[in-house]
Amino acid sequence: MDEKYFPENIEKKWQQHWEQTKAFQAADDDPRPRFYCLEMLPYPSGYLHMGHVRNYAIGDALAWYKRLQGFNVLHPIGWDSFGQPAEQAAIKRGVNPRDWTEENIVLMRGQYKRLGISYDWSREIAAHRPEYYKWDQWFFLKMFERGLAYKKKSPVNWCPNERTVLSNEQSSGGVCWRCGASVEKRDLEQWFLRITDYAEQLVEDMKQIEDSWPEKVLKRQRDWVGRSEGAYIDFAVKDSDKKIRVFTTRIDTIFGATAVVLSAEHPLIDELLEESALKNEVMAFAAKVKSEKAARGREDEEEKEGINIGVLAVNPFSGESIPIWVANYVLIEYGTGAVMSVPAHDERDFEFAQKYSLPIRRVIERISHNQESIAHDATHEDQSTAMPHAFTDYGILVNSGNWSGKLSQDALVEMANYAGEHGFGQAAITYRIRDWGISRQRFWGAPVPIIYCDKCGVVPVPEKDLPVRLPDHAEFTGSGESPLAGVADFVNTTCPTCGGTAKRETDTMDTFVDSSWYFFRYCDPRNDSAPFDPELAKRWTPIDQYIGGDSHAVMHLIYTRFWTKFMRDIGLVSFDEPVKKLLTQGMVTNRVEGTDEWKAMSKSLGNGVDPDEMIAAFGADAARLFTLFAAPVENELRWSETGIEGAVRFLRRVYTMVWRWHERLSNSASAPPGEESSAGARALRRKTHQTIAKVTSDFEGLHLNTIVAALMELLNELGDLNADPGTASEGDVFAVREALESLVLMLAPFSPHVAEEIWENLGHAGGLLSSGRWPQADTELARREELEIPIQVNGKLRSRVLASTEVTEEELRTAALNDEKVRAFIEGHEVVKVIVVPQRLVNVVVR
RNA sequence: GCCGGAGUGGCGAAAUUGGUAUACGCACCAGACUCAAAAUCUGGCGAGGUCAAACUCAUGUCGGUUCGAGUCCGACCUCCGGCACCA
Secondary structure (H helix, E strand, O other), X not given: OOOOOXXXXXXXXXXXXXXXXXXXXOOOOOOOOEEEEEEOOOOOOOOOOHHHHHHHHHHHHHHHHHHHOOOEEEOOOEEOOOOHHHHHHHHHHOOOHHXXXXXXXXXXXXXXXXXXXXXXXXHOEEOOOHHHHHHHHHHHHXXXXXXXXXXXXXXXXXXXXXXXXXXXXXHHHHEOOOOOOEOEEEEEEEEEEOHHHHHHHHHHHHHHOOOOOOHHHHHHHHHHHOOEEEEEEEEEEOOOOOEEEEEEXXXXXXHHXXXXXEEOOOOOHHHHOOOOOOHHHHHHHHHHHHHHHHHOOOOOOOOOOEEEEEEEEEOOOOOOEEEEEEEOOOOOOOOOOEEEEOHHHOHHHHHHHHHHOOOOOOOEEOOOOOHHHHHHHHOOOOOOOOOOOOOOOOOEEOOOHHHOOOEHHHHHHHHHHHHHHOOOEEEEEEOOOOOEEOEXXXXXXXXXXXXXXXXXXXXXXXXXXXXXXXXXXXXXXXXXXXXXXXXXXXXXXXXXXXXXXXXEOOOEEOHHHHOOOHHHHOOOOOOOOOOOOHHHHHHHOOEEEEEEOHHHOOOHHHHHHHHHHHHHHOOOOOOOOOEEEEEEOOOEEEEOOOOOOEEEOOOOOOOOOOHHHHHHHHOHHHHHHHHHHOOOOOOOEEOOHHHHHHHHHHHHHHHHHHHHHHHHHHOOOOOOOOOOOOHHHHHHHHHHHHHHHHHHHHHHOOOHHHHHHHHHHHHXXXXXXXXXXXXXXXXXXXXXXXXXHHHHHHHOOOOHHHHHHHHHHOOOOOOHHHHOOOOOOOHHHHOOOEEEEEEEEOOEEEEEEEEEOOOOHHHHHHHHHHOHHHHHHHOOOOEEEEEEEOOOEEEEEEO
């Protein structure tokens, strides 16, 4: 053991040791209970940033903790290695995306090893290798067989900057998830996966995880799926056999409908206009709305515009004829693309009605305890001038024929049933989520395994022909067309069905396909006859703890839930939810130079911190310790150079403490001595066992910052013992040994290298994992010998008394009342009562 | 606009079921060691008040419940995040 703490030597030594002994390899046949700890799959950009470091430090702390507790821990790593940056490098610098990616993997693997993250490298996977993407294609075929993968032409999100299509999830908020550019709409033929078939389950199954996933992620998913209960209602077109179906969540307001409003893209418009005098105007209007929509990026809501098409519809409840309009505020994507307009009870309809002076008819009144006021309000036939804005609450129905007097809540159910019974509608549930568009006009992705044959049409590649391999070279023009389209050897093929000439699909799959199921592959990473063996998946999954940023709340985390449900439906797994517990860690920020702003580290802001530089300057152990100590894991973490120095200081103090004692410890018995121990030794043992209890319980909630604080307190207590190793009694030595060994075991999840080094120097050979085990708290030893009981007078702290742990309530009461300081406060007052909380405090209430 | 989350020292943050507010660290101040500095060690560190103490005031604001509120209830303010015509 060196006298001084040299992190560089220690870290190299133990990283080699772990590698040579394959310390972190998880065995499939290990009989101990498993724990699957996973951090989100990284993209191999070539360099780690501090956000990664934080992510892996958290995961590794948990993995170590569980290992020391005796679990068989699976902690794997791999590469989300398809995707945009490699392709950009190819376009801009002419490099081969495969070479570029492989080089980056080598660089990053080195960084992980220098950080000392305890991965099972034998299970490493990479999405861009044919052994992996073969199974992306296999899953695609399984979905295609079941009608869950389909192709259609539709307006899709187009990123003008990256020249490719994005899914709805990737263009949430109208901007590209990667580059932030405003997305446009384009009509393209695209492959979709029917995630909408699973919409109900995606909401319903949240019940299984609602206590173990962050509420903000669940909320965003709930909003994204956008389940809404309501009813379809058919409005007959007057003097025609056509019908317009609308969706409403407020069927109780239907007597207030003063128009039916269609989206400009509604398919029925053409038919309705066949004989209309207004045909040209309406068509011109619809075209204008469409072009505005296509051009619209993130801009604010447009002013509502519409046009009356001069055809009437019949309200099936009231029999009333009302005009049909086309307007820009009705979305074709949602519901039926048509709505009933109820200005009195919907803000948007209200605004629209005001602009075009449509009637506003009130049919819901606020429920008042004063029945007369309802009756009074209800007598006002036309209240348009009386309503400053729409009344959107539930209430009581008025001016609604036989339904008047009903409560909204009841009417919603009864009116939908009535519509069903009379054949003009039904109760219905709609969802906001759309199918997942997975086609990408890219080279660097898994090719969609489809062949187009002039004779046979769309033909799936037979399973035996998988993988459809990417060619080695392609021309990267950045034109927006898939580079694969220019590779004749790839495109031209023969039809698997008829053997005739045929062409391959040239789009590749969204990289989120790769990451939707990768953690199952870790269970069986070299399987070449199936994506994974279901038995091995059963052995390891679902993931016990998943850790990553919340930026994937409605991308990766919703896709992977969908994928898992599909895998369940084809018999590969037997559960509904892939992730038992989810932690979304906070961002790592740094001050932007010359400002007071803290922002996520980035190259463009110049506030990035290079993990390798931190390791070189302070050591991986200190860097990791600081990121876990400085803030709760889910909070923003503000980077601080002086903070990391504090972490080094702590590790050095631990090291020095061991240096002081290790010789004496190696010459002393490790059993507790029979002799009476000193007060200092008893205090140290008490602190040791209190710390073990606190650390163990804090680990369960991943309160890592307070664990580090507790370890620091324990070290401070060790310093307070103030015993000389040369002359200390056997009792003191035993207390020191117990404290140090416990401290080291509990430090291992945070700073494993120095923990290993110390463990060895405390006389344990073979490394922490083989001989170590998590320390056990002894509640007897943790108990205080004497209590300091605060005494309050009227709720204000006035004094403290010392008492034994066995003190009775009556004794405490007497001690409080006789306390000198307390007496000064109660003199001249009447003691009304004395509240004694056993073991905690006394409050004397005086008047 | 709607929906979430959060407001505690100079800073990051602690605080079982309501029960000693500010643990731990950073920064800062003083002392020891040193020719000196760094490192290290020791002590101090919410505000006011005092030689020192007593004491008073402090967990965004105002009110409420309670013997007792950072914690529970109500109203409001501010900040951050998400969604944004979803019928």
